[in-house]
Amino acid sequence: MSQTTVAPDAVDSTTLLALARSFGSDPAFSTCRELEHRVDDAIIRAFGHDDAAAELDLHRFLYEISAHRILPPWSPHWRDYEHPVLLAAHRKAGEAWLARDLADLDLGLDVPASARPFIAWAEETCKNHASGVDHPLFTFLAEDATFGQLRTFIDQETPFDIHFGDLLALLLPGVHGGEKIELAGNFWDEMGRGAVEATHRRLRLSMMERVGVPADAYLVDVERFWLEELRLANMYFQASTDRRLAPQAVGMLMATELVVPGRIDRQIDGWRRLGLTDQEMHYLREHVTVDVEHAQGWLDNVVIPIAEDRPDLMPDMAIGVLRRLDGALGVCERAWNEFRPMA
Numbered sequence: 001m002s003q004t005t006v007a008p009d010a011v012d013s014t015t016l017l018a019l020a021r022s023f024g025s026d027p028a029f030s031t032c033r034e035l036e037h038r039v040d041d042a043i044i045r046a047f048g049h050d051d052a053a054a055e056l057d058l059h060r061f062l063y064e065i066s067a068h069r070i071l072p073p074w075s076p077h078w079r080d081y082e083h084p085v086l087l088a089a090h091r092k093a094g095e096a097w098l099a100r101d102l103a104d105l106d107l108g109l110d111v112p113a114s115a116r117p118f119i120a121w122a123e124e125t126c127k128n129h130a131s132g133v134d135h136p137l138f139t140f141l142a143e144d145a146t147f148g149q150l151r152t153f154i155d156q157e158t159p160f161d162i163h164f165g166d167l168l169a170l171l172l173p174g175v176h177g178g179e180k181i182e183l184a185g186n187f188w189d190e191m192g193r194g195a196v197e198a199t200h201r202r203l204r205l206s207m208m209e210r211v212g213v214p215a216d217a218y219l220v221d222v223e224r225f226w227l228e229e230l231r232l233a234n235m236y237f238q239a240s241t242d243r244r245l246a247p248q249a250v251g252m253l254m255a256t257e258l259v260v261p262g263r264i265d266r267q268i269d270g271w272r273r274l275g276l277t278d279q280e281m282h283y284l285r286e287h288v289t290v291d292v293e294h295a296q297g298w299l300d301n302v303v304i305p306i307a308e309d310r311p312d313l314m315p316d317m318a319i320g321v322l323r324r325l326d327g328a329l330g331v332c333e334r335a336w337n338e339f340r341p342m343a
């Protein structure tokens with residue numbers, strides 16, 4: 001089966017990403033031990049000593065494996081990442097990161113213990129979070145950003161955004177009734193309600209092409225992405241694939257649908273200022289309206305029923321909300337630091 005070849009000088013051969021790409025389906029014993037050792041070492045440095053380079057190494061590795069493992073072998077970007085040693089290393093890295101996130105979150109947080117107050121808490125938390133539309137980044141994108149800066153922002157948001165439909169699909173198995181219908185409705189919107197050209201993936205790829213973002217960079221050029229965006233994509237992959245974390249995924253989706261519309265409005269203002277037509281921004285405009293409906297449907301048909309039936313899962317949903325919001329704040333802060341005018 002074909003594998004995408006990587007030019008020898010395209011990656012640093014000392015990275016976990018390079019090790020994963022060279023792993024293959026039948027690695028030598030020494031290669032397996034090397035990977036295990038390197039992941040253990042990176043975990044200690046990243047999460048024990050706050051070493052940002054080690055964390056970036058780990059998140060590139062996590063993302064590379066997650067983004068490729070959902071591909072079928074007929075994809076030109078398919079890689080065989082099914083070796084048990086590789087998967088064990090991936091899981092170990094993800095769990096170490098999760099443990100660090102949980103330790104960092106204020107789990108003494110005052111999450112209400114019943115469904116309706118919990119919803120009110122989540123809405124209020126999303127509305128007031130520093131990653132929201134009041135972050136100075138969004139006024140900047142609307143009023144002052146250059147074409148290149150807006151392009152960088154949409155480029156950087158690709159690893160999570162481009163996978164959204166697939167991440168929803170990963171949540172579908174094993175849930176039924178109203179929850180399944182809500183997920184399916186959201187997924188159907190992602191699928192352009194049956195029109196290939198209107199699928200959100202297609203709309204995003206069209207907009208990326210219009211503004212000059214390479215279509216397949218999210219699979220072949222993982223090194224271009226900010227650590228903060230890789231964290232966001234990885235947290236969704238983690239919560240959507242590990243069923244133990246499904247309550248977190250529910251919280252993440254809740255936060256996403258609640259906060260996205262306002263933030264996108266400001267990007268539309270920016271792109272319009274720079275001459276893009278409404279048609280060229282179809283992807284963004286679609287989400288201003290559809291996500292408001294998704295947010296309400298998600299609350300009514302997924303969050304409230306789970307919260308009423310299993311109140312013990314509300315803290316995990318709250319963790320999902322907070323991880324998502326903090327992840328988004330990381331991306332905002334990074335973008336703001338890259339773009340802000342220097343005094």
Ligand SMILES: [Fe+2]
Pocket residue numbers: 164190200287
């Ligand atoms: Fe979408």
Ligand SMILES: [Fe+2]
Pocket residue numbers: 186257290291294
């Ligand atoms: Fe949505």
